[in-house]
Amino acid sequence: MGEEHDLRASAAIVGVAESDLGAVGPGISSLDLIGQATVRALDDAGLRKSDIDGLFCHSAFFSSPVTTAAEYLGIRPKYSDGTAIGGSSFVTHLWHAAAAIQAGLCEVALIVYSSTQRSHGGGLLTSGAALTRSWEAPYGPRLPATAYALAAARHMHEFGTTREQLAEVAVAARKWAQLNPKAFERGDLTIDDVLSSRMVSSPLTVRDCCLVTDGGGAVIVTSAERARSLGKPPVYLLGSGDATWHMNISQMPDLTTTAAAESGKRAFEIAGYGPADVDVVQVYDAFTINTILFLEDLGFCAKGEGGRFVENGSIAPGGRLAVNTNGGGLSYCHPGMYGLLMIIEAVRQIRGEAGARQVDRHDLAVVHGNGGTLSSEVTAVLGGAATL
Template structure:
């Protein structure tokens, strides 16, 4: 890989910080992909993102990757034939990609990189189907987790406890929680890539088998294969790119807890702080946001995130996500997870990168001409494409959160 030519005198401290844009996004094949390795999905997504950007491969001098073990970025770069001078392998669960995007944007703005590729791939579903062992979260046996593991805590049970606390404290109902899944499925109906597109009702969600009370099967994300890639570049490259840019306007992150006993309030997620920081740095507020892409491994996650990110008051998340109100639908008051989210579209593991791709596609108006039923508009109902999107990832069991504000 040839050394990319610097286009701005920022690296030597003589120029201002550069603006940073998302210039390319893509998915690999997703859903049921039995014939591909995780590395192949990385490569497929990376090639497609570069093609989407219209920029040559030679501009990439940074790569961020996680999920394939200790040497993830090194092995991925070798597989892709890249030798970057900037890299990141942050791993904080589902919010990893929002954290990485913020790190990459800072590096590009400061002149430490020109273009950074964020890339992910996972065969989570195929591995399970084939009986292959995969890396699992260590919920016991070492470190702090040894003090909770004897009580049988699983990842889903931790989320279930938090949901139960919200129900107890604020009167949130099972029907309201089910509304998150129902609206996610309705949004997925227009997405040909979504694993599940058949509409569901609140009653069907409630009637499903219980996985961890109060969650039934449809309260939980799907398990899929898939890869994703996002290319960030300095503003100097925007004139050569294939699409109008989507700018990274602000970001924020927050680490919370590992042990549930160290989480002060089960009804407040770390997104309350990551969102506050992102809004402040972008110079906007919740009322300015046209659409939101929120991590939804379980139905409770978007509900509490909507509260913590300021879209409704604390304790009002239940009525806000009620299926009959339809606020989260593509044509609703605040479109959320417009591709169907992890509950219906795909969830190969750390899904946070998919949140960015869908936000970018909506802001660019990718669906406006070819699939208008998938395209959202402005929250104030004035004509035109959406202007601002919020992306917020959650890691672990509300252990971390990271939020981005993206804008055209």
């Protein structure tokens, strides 16, 4: 087992649900999607709205996210957390919820997120206007794509990674998406399709980049003891780790190594498991390079070997490692921030509820969130009863 840590398996996820996804139309707000997801997650957990006494939320679509969401949902939490570190926020909310529950600050925590960026924004949104001086702006980067393109170009230069290997990531995600009826993009996709699609920021084409969709979700966390009295099999939070090295991509110490190298190590040490034990992996694939970087930094392959690791359908259905089994941000859904949806997929896999995309071995899952421009990295290790 892992190091003696008070939070290891002290809390469990008991309810998960998505809102409507894809393109919901101009008449639906992001708060409406939060309402949809919350009702569905409560039903999944067998709990009532009155049971919720902890609320965790981050949003780029409305100000003061926790208080605004609480008012909309009609709940009065006694504990709230609006930690905002980009798309990784919701993965760190899991650990924060476990800590709050153990401390007696709340008993049932709701983690929520949604956006309508496709219907109302039409493009990737940031979490607010930059009010600090940017040393990058004079060069005219097309952020966030240019930041990730820099990492991809450096990885190609340093390790010989090819555009074809990057495309393997997108093709694998699409093959998983074709097994997921909720996925936004389910058409056939080949390596040649990825390479020949419109260039966004060299070497990344539009098919190397995540979707722009509406959508959201809700996750409900409670104590391990209470979880065992509910209807669905508990999914335990076995370990978690956070790491932040920079904000601006120009300040990243090494474009080929992310802070996931630290966050993953911390999470695995607490959980008492390592990469070789993991059955299913959900990583934040805002761009194809992300998946390669995170597989390396989390220890699924050595640094520099990520391109070769994903070749020949190795992370697609039937491959050696099940990665982004819902289709990921590249083909399933990417509503501005994707971290919460990875948790939902991991829970469904562990429960054995993933339908046509269900993996045979599914006791242990890793969820890895990314925020900013490879800025904030958060890793969580989740497991079923067999992993305790």
